[in-house]
Amino acid sequence: MKIPLIIIIFSSLLVVLFYSQTNYKDYARVHNCSGSCYDNELKNSGTPSERLHAKMMSLSNKTTVELGKDIYSKNCAACHGGSGEGGVGPYLAGKNNIVDMLQAYKDKKTRGTQSAIMWANAQQLSTKDMENLAEYIDTLGN
Ligand code: HEC
Structure with missing residues (x-):
């Protein structure tokens, strides 16, 4: 049985539309720091979860x-x-x-x-x- 081309095109359009609506799409742009930039950031400030933890500790210590x-x-x-x-x-x-x-x-x-x-x-x-x-x-x- 052959699936008509139009259905394939239509469903891939739906997939593209769905992913373009998710919050994940901007990740690459927001965190525009990879490779050695990211390594430096880790060295200086820790991982994002370490930074969040430090912030929470500093708040709760007040x-x-x-x-x-x-x-x-x-x-x-x-x-x-x-x-x-x-x-x-x-x-x-x-x-x-x-x-x-x-x-x-x-x-x-x-x-x-x-x-x-x-x-x-x-x-x-x-x-x-x-x-x-x-x-x-x-x-x-x-
Ligand atoms: C732009 C100036 C301004 C800022 C900023 C401001 N206030 Fe006021 N505050 C006033 C004025 C004017 C009054 C008198 C209001 C009235 O006539 O009821 C007042 C009244 C008060 C009163 C009542 C005092 C009394 O004896 O009746 C309290 C308590 C108070 N403010 C606390 C604060 C706190 C806490 C902050 C910061 C979160 C703050 N205010 C920020 C101008 C300011």
Whole structure:
């Protein structure tokens, strides 16, 4: 029995179409480092799984205060001051209901006249982030 040519062509088109839709197609382009480039990368930074593991370890080795500090210095200090002393935004050092206040902003609640500024800042914070921030702000005293 002969399979008509048209079916062969049609099914190979389907196969090509299927593979072009998979996520694997860009691998070669994304990791455009092979041969000695890849050998050097392995020597300097380890295999991708070793790098991921190192990153996870470095994250899990941080205390909650340190994790809070990371977020604070990057996203909050500019307005609330390097030591929580205030600036564009109110002082935070010594305040102890930080998580509640941040959750209120995340829920787009109005607290003061400039709450809208904080809505955007709070959107990106997880509950864990808020707790870590509160722990760090606790260390700032008052
Ligand atoms: C662009 C400036 C800006 C940035 C960045 C910013 N804030 Fe604010 N923040 C404000 C302003 C202004 C207010 C007062 C809002 C109001 O009127 O309700 C405020 C209010 C607050 C309050 C309530 C204080 C109180 O006593 O009522 C907390 C808590 C707070 N911010 C924490 C943070 C944290 C944590 C970050 C970083 C994730 C952050 N803010 C980033 C400007 C900023």
